[in-house]
Amino acid sequence: MLSWEVIEEIKKTALNELENITSERDWVELKAKYLGKKGKLQDLLKMLPTVSQEERKSLGSQVNEVKDLLENLFSDKLQEIKLSLKKQKIFEKKVDITLPSKRYSRTGRVHPLNRVTSEILDIFSSLGFEVEEGPEIEEDYYNFEALNIPKEHPARDMQDTFYIDESRLLRTHTSPVQIRVMEKRQPPLMVVCPGKVYRRDSDVTHSPMFHQIEGFMVDKEVSFSHLKGVLTEFLQAFFGKEKNVRFRPSYFPFTEPSAEVDIECVVCEGKGCRVCKGSGWLEVLGCGMIHPYLFSVVGYDKSVYSGFAFGLGVERLTMLKYAIDDIRLFYEGNVSFLEQL
Ligand code: DAH
Numbered sequence: 001m002l003s004w005e006v007i008e009e010i011k012k013t014a015l016n017e018l019e020n021i022t023s024e025r026d027w028v029e030l031k032a033k034y035l036g037k038k039g040k041l042q043d044l045l046k047m048l049p050t051v052s053q054e055e056r057k058s059l060g061s062q063v064n065e066v067k068d069l070l071e072n073l074f075s076d077k078l079q080e081i082k083l084s085l086k087k088q089k090i091f092e093k094k095v096d097i098t099l100p101s102k103r104y105s106r107t108g109r110v111h112p113l114n115r116v117t118s119e120i121l122d123i124f125s126s127l128g129f130e131v132e133e134g135p136e137i138e139e140d141y142y143n144f145e146a147l148n149i150p151k152e153h154p155a156r157d158m159q160d161t162f163y164i165d166e167s168r169l170l171r172t173h174t175s176p177v178q179i180r181v182m183e184k185r186q187p188p189l190m191v192v193c194p195g196k197v198y199r200r201d202s203d204v205t206h207s208p209m210f211h212q213i214e215g216f217m218v219d220k221e222v223s224f225s226h227l228k229g230v231l232t233e234f235l236q237a238f239f240g241k242e243k244n245v246r247f248r249p250s251y252f253p254f255t256e257p258s259a260e261v262d263i264e265c266v267v268c269e270g271k272g273c274r275v276c277k278g279s280g281w282l283e284v285l286g287c288g289m290i291h292p293y294l295f296s297v298v299g300y301d302k303s304v305y306s307g308f309a310f311g312l313g314v315e316r317l318t319m320l321k322y323a324i325d326d327i328r329l330f331y332e333g334n335v336s337f338l339e340q341l
Contacts (some may be wrong), residue, residue, distance in 0.1 A: 001045040002059055010040050011066045018077055020072075027081060031074050041067050112341040113211055113330055116318045117194050120213055123237045127230060129190045129215060136178035136196055140167050142176035147254040148293045160200035162208075171199035174214035175254060178290075178309060180296040188219040194314070204326045211314035216290065218300070218307030224257070227287060227308035235284065235333050237262050239321065244270065245279065253289020255309055266320050275323075282320055285312035 004029075014034045021027055034040050044063045048056055111120075121131055149156055162170040177193035193214040202208055217226065232245045243264045250260040262286050265276035272278040287310035292302040315327050322341055324330075329337050 002044060002051050004062065006064060007044060007059065007062050010034075010044065011069070014040070014066075014070055014278070018073060021077070022081065022084075024078070024081055024085075027074070027078055034070055035067065035074065041070070070245070093270070106335070106339075109338075111330075112318060112322070112338065113314055114341050115341075116185065116321070117211065117213070117314055120238065120312075120314070120317070121192060121194060123234050124215060127190075129192045129217075129234060132177060132181050132193050133169075134174070134180045134193060135199070136171055137164065137168060138171035140169060142179050143169060143171050143173070146179045146297045149173055149253045149292050152255065159318075160198060162198050171195075172199050173311060174212040175309070175311060177214055177218050178254075179294065179298060182218065182294070182300065183296050187300065187307075188217075189307075190217045191215065203314075204328070206317075207315065207327050207331065211303065212311055212326070213314060214309070214311045215311035216288065216307055218305055220304060220306075221306060222306045226287060227259075227289070227310070230308075231261055231285070231287060231310060235261070238317065239263055239266060247287075250286065250319075252286055252288055254291050254294055255286075256291045258288035261285045261287060261297055261310075263320075267323065281332050284287045284317060284320070285310055287311070 006147060014030075017030055017033075021030055030037060036042070041063060045060075048060055048063075051059060102268060126133070143161075144150070144153075144156060161172050164170070174193050174195050174197060177195070178191075181189065181191050181193070195207055195212065197212050198209050199206070200208065215230075217230070230291055235245050236243055243266075245264075246262045247259045248262065252258040252260045262281035264270045265272050265282050266281050267275040268280065270280040272280045276282050287308065290307040290309050295302040295305060315330060318324065318330075319327065
């Protein structure tokens, strides 16, 4: 029988149950139970025709009040549930700043060309050589003229030059440092000069910028056998004691006599392969006895002093030692390549 007490009882249990739910799923179920089409409030409304005319009006409006109240409270409850869910998620995601961090394994390291340069310089310094450097923007005079390469000399065609203006250029080799050092110092000298050089050249074995190391020795009675001894010592320290070395006659304007030095092929060990083009030998550097013209330029007495000089390419030596076939790999900043060496 519909009565004030029955309505109040349903309201009380509804409020009680609503208070205790915590999930959206329970909320949906509970809402259907009370406010749904087949819910308890609907049942109450259906019972209205069974009560007397006088009571029907007041009980009807009482049921509607409870319905409105519950509708408001249900919608508040849904907000509450959603909010607390959000708070819980944030809490779960909270970062524990006291945990130890992950180790970062990809730390920086020395570039292979710098490492090989240091390795080469170390070998020469163990033989008594000092290190000197010269400018990359060089005067025509030091790069060519003083090295016995006059204006019309065909040797200027050997190197395609980046000129800055009439008299200045990007040095095409490190040989000008020989002149600069001899100009300011007196023999005895044993010096190596590392640095960047520039040529108009670009393919798998040539780069417009690359690295050379020049070396020279000047003293009384320096002979070709000193040159052979020092370079053989260096090459065997760099490529391995067992490697054979050979000297071939060659030509450079700033040395007389001049030679090119070959090392037994690092790939086939002299048998002949694709890398050494079947010869069993790899050309690794140029050298010779310093031309007396250079001594006259810097004011040394050529009847007292003699010397030898050599020049090598750092990229070339690195490529041979580590079997790299494309020079551009050195400059691309590709970490997986750099990490391999
Ligand atoms: N400057 C030469 C070049 O860049 C390399 C060279 C050859 C340097 C013979 C020397 C030398 O000191 O004696 O090709």
